[in-house]
Amino acid sequence: MTFILTNDDGIDAPGIAALREALRGYPTCVVAPDRHLSGCSHQMNRGGPIAITQREENAFAIGGTPADCARVGVSHLCPNATWVLSGINAGGNMGADIHVSGTVAAVREAALLRVPGIAVSHYIQNRRPVDWAMAARLTAQVLETLMAEALPQGCFWNVNLPHLQPGDPDPEIVFCTTCTQPLPIEFKVEEGQFYYVGDYGKRRRDPDSDVAVCFGGNIAVTKICLW
Numbered sequence: 001m002t003f004i005l006t007n008d009d010g011i012d013a014p015g016i017a018a019l020r021e022a023l024r025g026y027p028t029c030v031v032a033p034d035r036h037l038s039g040c041s042h043q044m045n046r047g048g049p050i051a052i053t054q055r056e057e058n059a060f061a062i063g064g065t066p067a068d069c070a071r072v073g074v075s076h077l078c079p080n081a082t083w084v085l086s087g088i089n090a091g092g093n094m095g096a097d098i099h100v101s102g103t104v105a106a107v108r109e110a111a112l113l114r115v116p117g118i119a120v121s122h123y124i125q126n127r128r129p130v131d132w133a134m135a136a137r138l139t140a141q142v143l144e145t146l147m148a149e150a151l152p153q154g155c156f157w158n159v160n161l162p163h164l165q166p167g168d169p170d171p172e173i174v175f176c177t178t179c180t181q182p183l184p185i186e187f188k189v190e191e192g193q194f195y196y197v198g199d200y201g202k203r204r205r206d207p208d209s210d211v212a213v214c215f216g217g218n219i220a221v222t223k224i225c226l227w
Helices: 014-022 066-077 095-099 102-112 132-147 210-215
Strands: 003-006 028-033 052-056 059-062 083-090 117-122 155-161 173-175 187-190 193-196 219-225
Touching (some): 083 132, 132 173
Parallel strands (some): 083 117, 117 155
């Protein structure tokens, strides 16, 4: 197996380094944005030039979005890749998040190109720092599990790691549904300016959905199918 690695936090983000560590021993090709593009969703280049800068052997910084990276990687830089992996995102991508996430958009584009993919994100609780070594270890475990699962064409996996406290037991891998509840919509208006003030950690959640599983301390895995 050969893996294209991408993200929406940029090629220099610690999360993609942790993803490379999780795949130590496997051939990888990094094709990631040259800047931070969190929340860019499935935005794509519509015909202009896309800059490609080689950083090292099999690692390229792309002047485009995560969806662009998936396309450039699959079609040009790593055409023999068997998987596209995106992440590890600094922040959760559960429920409604999947529609605005660049992390998820990269593997959604891969699915459209008939290449299987996995998006991996790490929920951040109360702005605490992420233990990227632990994230890499948990990601390696979940990837091993998912590689053994059948994945129909047009589908991809979305994975969310919980934010554990020191001394917490290792989380379970839980296959679950995608939460249908909206993101927090609490707001305030000051001097004609509208601000969202809702607490992400208190967002509404369906029972047994990805939000409930991840916030409860386990690894939430959802299968998302485009057709």
